[in-house]
Amino acid sequence: MTAVETRTPAPDAPAEPSGLRRGLPRIIAVVVLVVLAAAPLFLAPFATTTLTRIVVFALFAVSLDLLVGVTGLPSLGHAAYFGAGAYAAGWVSINVTAEAPVPLLVGAATGAVAAALTGWITVRTGGVFFLMLTLAIGETVQQLANTWEDATGGANGLTGVPSVRIGGEPLVNAGLLYWYVLAVGVLGFVLVWLVARSPWGAALRGIRDNEPRMRAVGYPTAVYKYAVFVLAGSVAGVAGSLLAAQQRLVTPADLSFLTSSFALLAVVIGGAGSLWGACLGAAVVVLVRETLGASLDGHGPLVLGLVFVLVVYLLPRGAAGLRRPRREPGRSP
């Protein structure tokens, strides 16, 4: 969705790709970006709002993909940082100021601090233990949101979040709000994308592929995992602040296990590790939830479950897997 440059860090790309192979993803990225930017001009306000929700969720999914797809840390509690950012941004908008960069920065900082406080335990584990620990942390944070009524409004949620303001002007118009969300979403995506393409990102992929080998080569892998966990939490916090700006309401459901698993679903549908795939996956998840959810007596998640089964069965590497031919399996074990 917010893809600026859709070329994945494909490790098997030839050293000198042909002009077309090199240029096409850039052209697609520019076209997608232009269409996204122009969307409010030809979409109905309701559709614009749905698109806004997609961008918010896409940025959240991208932050999770940095953990799951790039570093190989499958988190089931990532919504904790998304929700923490949303609550903090909402609270600051109500009680201090809703002036543009403030809720964003507060969301980013809260996501980062929450991830920093919890991450030092989780990154010492891996695999199923990481899954269980992040799940437990997610549940704990949701309980906290439910019970700490003074700050979070408890089960009713944090209501009455004012519109985000830019230069004193509140963004009441759905189109203006969308552009705000899109701009932040694209910036967040670019940030994550640059990190994933960097030498540091290469080390993260090394950890995903073979952590013991990375340690033997001299990488302090726990430090890397902790840093990426905090970064992913921070980006999730930014996405959370966008959620608060869009919904004007934050509820405990926003940091629930269901939200975490929807994000994970988006990453899997899109193909873990490609980042732009997570954006596509997020679009599918939000569209299915919003359009079919209402028409199927609230059984939208059922359809998502079906989509999930189909994707895992038909596209084991997600939508991103369609881009490159399957690699030949090793000749020997």
Next chain:
Amino acid sequence: MALRCSGLRRSFGALAAVDGVDLEVAPGARHALIGPNGAGKSTLFKLVTGTMRADAGTVELAGRDVTGQSEVARCRLGMSQTMQHASLFASMTATETVALAVQRHDGGRIVPWPRRRPAVRERAEELLAGVGLAGRGSTPVPALSHGERKQLEVAVALACRPSLLLLDEPAAGMSAAERARLVEVLAELPADITLLIVEHDLDLVFSVADAVTVLHLGEVLLSGTPDEVRASEDVREAYLGAKRREELFLG
């Protein structure tokens, strides 16, 4: 000494896998560590690399006590290893795999934003050529043959600029041709790199090593030159598991 282990001990429950091992590896040596199955070779290897903590004893790297140091710290101090199961990085090409090790050890910073460093790539390709993988750089690791992956392991280990290179069963699962190639690669390594090779294949050991330590039931049975080891009655007994070898072995 390039490496000195004193009184290394590690038990798993009641089993003392490594039971008071003293080992000295001279600088520039090609030192082999051999022994029958269950001798404690792999455990000793892990104690030396720091993958596993010793219950007792010390490990010194070039005169410096590294017993309390992590694997990562030992790597920085010049100890590098190849692994028995050459799994490496399944999503990367051979060059990218080596480059990952090169960028950690060439003094440059590992920045979180895109940066082209041609020197890293060049060095990686140089190392690949050095282990006989010239021209295979853009091949994904899973598409390499088992033997090639073992060669790649050596290139990755060398990228860490080691003074002491530890090889864990480098010839395991290799064909005869691949073994011959490995012997060539090992023979061409710079003389100032000390080698410690854990190996099952005695032919390979005797064609590469200038010093051999035989491990048996967690203890050092014998340390000496290849000829001394070849001539030793005790070693034969350990390998054959019988006191009266003349009944098992003709000649």
